[in-house]
Amino acid sequence: MRKIIVLYCLIMASVVYSQNTMSVSSPDGELILNVLVKSGQPVYSVTYKGGIVLEDSPLGLITNAGDFTANMNFVSSATAKVEENYNQTKIKQSQVSYKANALNCVFSNAKEQKIAVLFQVSNNNIAFRYEIPSWGDTKVCVVTEEKTGFSFSSSTTTFLSPMMRPMTGFARTAPSYESGYEADLPLDKATSSEGYVFPGLFHLGDKAWVLLSETGVSSLYTGSHLSKFKDGLFTVEYPNPKQNNGFGSSGAQISLPGVTPWRTITVGETLKPIVETTIPFDVVKPLYKPSQEYKTGRGSWSWIVWQDNSMNYDDQVKYIDLAAAMKFEYILIDAWWDERIGYEKMKELIQYAKSKNVEVFLWYNSNGTANDAFQTPLHKMNTTIARKNEMKWLKEAGVKGLKVDFFGGDKQETMKLYEDILSDANDYGLMIIFHGTTLPRGWEKMYPNFVGSEAVLASEMLIFSQDVREKEAYFASLHPFIRNAVGSMEFGGVLLNKFLNKGNQKGQERLTTDAFQLATAVLFQNPVQMFGLTPNNLQDVPAFELDFLKTVPTTWDETVFIDGYPGKYTVIARRNNQKWYVAGVNAEKTAKVLKLKLPMLAGQTINIYNDKVDKETYTTSVKVSKKGDLTITIQPNGGFVLTN
Incomplete structure (x- = not known):
């Protein structure tokens, strides 16, 4: 059951008062966001419990139809209250009550083109996005650059993961969000040339903790990340043009009126609001209905420890038996299955798994043109015709989900591929895990058959x-x-071998x-956990450890x-x-x-x-x-x- 309430109260102001500060606070009054135009530049700042969290930080977009970063004037503002109660079984909290106060600020540039910024402030969280109207006969535009910034005090330390350089790493598949983190790094040391992936954590000493991220990225926009620290702030950056082997725009092509994804800021005196936040899901909506009820759970997979050589029928039988013994719901059969087991034998294997009450996920290479990843099945997920033909076979064979690998980029071109795979998979009753991938940005709520992404330096x-x-x-x-x-x-963890x-x-x-x-x-x-157990663990691991894993939820x-x-x-x-x-x-x-x-x-x-x-x-x-x-x-x- 979901309830959404939005109440707007329009407050008009003339350009004469463009220097006035507009403010909105959280329902508990402790988190306050201020907006004003400063020397023709829209800026915002944030305070929490009276202390400064973000100093004046820039707002603005540059499009091929107009510049909205300089010579800007305040036009009007409107306030609102937003309430939504929703259920979501795939995130950290199954029942969520979201309450926020909203402020919509409209600005105009020197050409008198308007643009709005919508802020929603809930307890400990801020979400904001740009809302772009049509301008006369202009019904489309390309957003080429974003000037949104985050200005922290000089004593702030960072917990950041560098964005990988494009077309590097295994088979030129980077960036794949698989860098490590540096903890408590001073601001002036955050100088990675490619910037930093979302999310980023910041510590303002004894004042506050701040988590920055983005959510609501679909096929209609590009994914973004944080710049390196420069000129006293971090900014939102769009993908390096060299991603996807240089193909595709690094900006976003949108129809008008249109919106950007949400930028999110979570603030707390302690880390409690950081760990418990649901803001990535509070401000997004489901994009389609599930074609069926999807069942989450645990699984075994041979590749993580036994590697490529385990892609054979007999070893997969052993891992199906392992999953059955552990009362796991799934087995993931990884790369090369099409060549080393084959489609006809795979049907037999799926039926054997079903006889053991184990369902099957199969691995796929997403690549066709973007990088050099060569593992098969290849050329099955990157085009609509091939994908639907393959998914028809998967449904008939009884497969329940796919793990799709090797994306390597945040361009709108790639975001469209993610969404196409998810949407088509839903038509055939298939769940999707992404690997070698970008951060999921609200996708648990947006896509009902999405059940996880790697996007981490994983097992x-x-x-x-x-x-x-x-x-x-x-x-x-x-x-x-x-x-x-x-x-x-x-x-893909829980590895109980003493040697991996x-x-x-x-x-x-x-x-x-x-x-x-x-x-x-x-x-x-x-929501779907593939654990790294091996068949020998049934004999060489204490029974109480196995008993724990037989019942641990996901x-x-x-x-x-x-x-x-x-x-x-x-x-x-x-x-x-x-x-x-x-x-x-x-x-x-x-x-x-x-x-x-x-x-x-x-x-x-x-x-x-x-x-x-x-x-x-x-x-x-x-x-x-x-x-x-x-x-x-x-x-x-x-x-x-x-x-x-």
Whole structure:
């Protein structure tokens, strides 16, 4: 059941008063946004609980039909109240009540062309977008540049992931949002030549935490990112023209009237509003209805540890049996299946999986023209005719979902491909996971069959890189505050082999504990989770760990920040129905003793999965005090989970 209420009250003002400040505050009055025209430039600023969060920051667009960044005048403004109650099972909170105060500011340029900026301010969150009318006979335009900026105080530190250079990396598939993060970096050190991906986290000392991102990007616009820090601020940047092998505009071609995606700002004294925000979904709408009910859940996949050589019929039978033994809903069969198993044998394999109550996801290469990725199936997803022919076969064969890989770009051309794949897949009852991909920007709500994106330095790099293995706990302690705070994150984790290869005897040694891995099953939110277990784990992993994974959910009704500092440690709680899971990891070099406040578990006897000093994982039961207090120790590179 969804209720939307928008009440507008028009407030007219003449150009004579263009220097006046227009303001809008959150319903609780603590977050205030101010807008004014300063020397012909529209700017906005943000305060929270009386402290400055963003200093005067520029607004404006440049289009091929007009410049809206200079010589601007204020025309009018309108205020509104916005309310929406909605249900969404694929994000961190299943029932959301969104209430915001809105301010729509209209400006005109020297040619007397108008443009508006719509701001919506809810408690701890700001979302804003540009609204572009038609100008006389001009019914289309190309937005070539955006001047939206974010001006922080000089003492601010950053938690950012660099945008990858285009046409670099594996088979020239970058950017794929697979860079690491640098924590607490001073502003003047944020100088990556390609800028930084959304979202970006900022710490204003003891004043506030700020998370910047964008949402609502569809086929009608380009994806954007943050610039490097220059001239005292970060700005919104459109894709590097060299993405997609130089093909396609880096700007956005839109019909008029039209709108941009939303830019979002989440603010809090603590990290609680950052972890718990739903703003990426509050301001977007579903773009089509689901063709059927889609079932989320867990899955096995052979490629992550057993790699390409496992793409054969017999090994996939072993992984189907693993999924069945673990009561997983799915198996993901990865690259090369079309060549090494074949379409006819795949039908047999799908039927075998069904006999075990396991459904199938199949991997596809998105590429046809954009990069050099060569894994097959290839040339099946990049054109409408090939895609629909393939999806017809997939539906007839009984496949339930696809993992589509190797996109490498944020241009409107690529955003259209994402949407076309999703829309066509819905027609055939298929769920979609994207890999080698961009950040999902509100897609869980916009596209009902979307069930996750990678867009993170994920589990495969634990296989390939010693440096990433050494930083696994460090990155895990960051994700709930940054990447996973704004969208589903298909990490592909929970690796319980001691060595991350098929032999499990030597080689890529896992440096985190089993309890750490169990914690990530809760810590990382994605409605369909493909776990990195291997068939030998049924014999070489303690039964209590497997029992935990047999019942751990992948969808949540509530998410609560408990404790943490990005890059050091994190503890969050998630609820599925009436059952709570509290998970934490420690990225520091020494054991960490935490005194947790857990009011949701007050007075209860709970199960705990934790590590001993020697890193051996154990389980026991403990009693939470009637006040909800519990002291727990997390070992370095370790973790814990509590359940009631």
